Amino acid sequence: MSRPITLIDLFAGCGGMTAGFVAAKGYKPVMAVEWELAAAATYAANFGESHMRWGDIAEVADEDIPEADVIIGGPPCQGFSNLGARDVNDPRNKLWKEYIRFVQHAHPKVFVIENVDRFRSSPDFALLKEEVKPGGLLEEYELTDELLLAADYGAPQRRKRTIIIGSRIGKIPMPEPGFEPTGLLGKQRWRTVRDAIDGLPEKPETTELPKATETYFGKSVPGPFKSTDLHIGRNPTARSLERYDHIPPGGGRFNLPDHLLSRCWREKKTGTTDVMGRMRWDHPSLTIRTEFYKPEKGQYLHPQWDADHSGKRVNRPITHREAARLQTFPDGFVWCGTKIEIARQIGNAVPPVLAQAIAEHLKPYLMKSVPSPRAAERTSRTVR
Template identity: 75%
Template sequence: MAKRISMIDLFAGCGGMTSGFIAAKGYKPVMAVEWDLHAAATYAANFGESHMKWGDIALVEDGDIPQADVIIGGPPCQGFSNLGTRDVNDPRNKLWKEYIRFVRHARPKVFVIENVDRFLKSSEFALLQAEVDGGLLEGYELSHGLLLAANYGAPQRRKRAIVIGSRIGKIPLPEQTHGQGTPLGLKSWRTVRDAFAGKQLLDQPVTTTLPASKATFFGMQVPGIFKSEDLHIGRTPTALSLRRYAHIPPGGGRFDLPEELLPNCWKNKPTGTTDVMGRMRWDEPSVTIRTEFYKPEKGQYLHPQWEPEFEGYRVNRPITHREAALLQTFPDSFLWCGTKIEIAKQIGNAVPPVLAEAIARHIKPYIRATQ
């Protein structure tokens, strides 16, 4: 048997990237680092507590960093995300330097950075390139670009910046495996319908709360451990919200609302923010699943079921946590810890496991060739 490829996951979140690498077979996590307790607990519930370092990455001593074949992870992106401050001096943007510190000490053959698309145009990425060109990462070669998750089997139009660094020869980005329609040699995009198929998802969930259970990780008590089925939880929208939802067809949004149902903030803003209060389409990938997918006013997050001639068969609610996790391609066996809000953050911040799996499968032969 081939020796398993050792890996470190930094800024690991709930483990979406680790999930994909493990699904690709042949990888073994030897360390993961995550500062958020609930996300670290979710990671530990799925992949083990012993190698998860919960806390500030800067507090991990150089001598405690193990050797590894691969380092993966995405330094927090709020500082330069389109949704953030775009402040180059934002201290959150400096966490990528911790990633570099781990690369220096673990000496992986390959490292993979995942981030928002804006990362490739940021000062931080320019500095990363400078470290490769005669700096702390000399000897590594970079490949980088934007990957659309739908092109790799996720039922979601999520665009992410991917950087592959290698000291065993330049490794290109993986070729896409899926495409819109029926492109030659490619599989068709997976859709919302594909993601939900066979999952026995109730149109109206029977509860708005998670089970009352607790688990202990790192000596701390957290809500959990929850199965994927436990995440199919509803909300209690107001009568006004339900009236609004009923007017939105698949692919529609706030511009489909009649005048009397428009809040003043939308009445006074006749252009822009076209996807808010939007409804998904069954036979297309979803929009990007963000951390507040349970709020229709934040994006196109209404359930896709809507019959124009039959008002009785319109599912007038946002997608549930369970449905969001399916659109992110988390496996049915995945376990969760945290409150509803914390789990939503974990889902929205994660790398879709099938995208991570595609990257893991792609880089594996290059690493195997050196063993």
């Protein structure tokens, strides 16, 4: 293309998908929309405030939606189930209705939806596929869907996500994975926890973010914070530290002696195997969720643990900085919000390297397609 590939990011969060598309070169964000102030401020701090719309997506007027080559985003999975009945005033349909409204008015060549792994097998997705059939709200588009593993695209994390590509310029396949577990099959070896966080200080110097605020959208927000500011620890109890010390790499609550088991763990003999888990240096992490700083929520203990008691053990959960690294955010990325808000942004984000792989894959299709027509020349139906 002789011009940038224009991009709209809906339900943008802190901008993980935008980060990947921008890193792919040639993409220019022209609008982003996000409901949560701290996440919108993080996006603005990294990509600019002028094109970020903080607030309710429904309040973006049709005439304010710019044309764009690509729309990306992940509408919450709930709420699509009644759209097939065309009850578009049902509040549960609101966010999906808005995503489709943006597609109708921006008329992108391609849209990309990211969602939870189970979305692909849900009734909601079945109804989405109905909308690309003749007479549907997205009848111009063809869908490709697949469950992608972030580790296969360069993230040091076994994160599975549903990816949907909608295209009106011909059906587009998913990008081929560039990584695999061993690196012996003509692809690169999976990146590991060691690749991501080795060398960071084992003992965080503080448990708090610096005192700093900035104004975004007329509101004062904590931040922006550098990645080094995010290397913050916690103050676990003596009992928690004793628990951590019993957990080897790859282990979890089943490694605890009876006297350290909570009642619910003692009574629940199966399942939740990653709870109170410790990462392994030479494997990708499990999924980084929004409460990665709580070992009782998953496999979030630091991987360093020598079996020999005279060896070194790092008995703490990973820090915000380590979680951001495992999500593949670059160290130059800055963050806004409280500790909990930033953790939620990190855990909810699409790993930028996964988004970048998708963006690189889309470029040849977008570059050979015809320019999009002006909105006034379109005849496609709009959501009302």
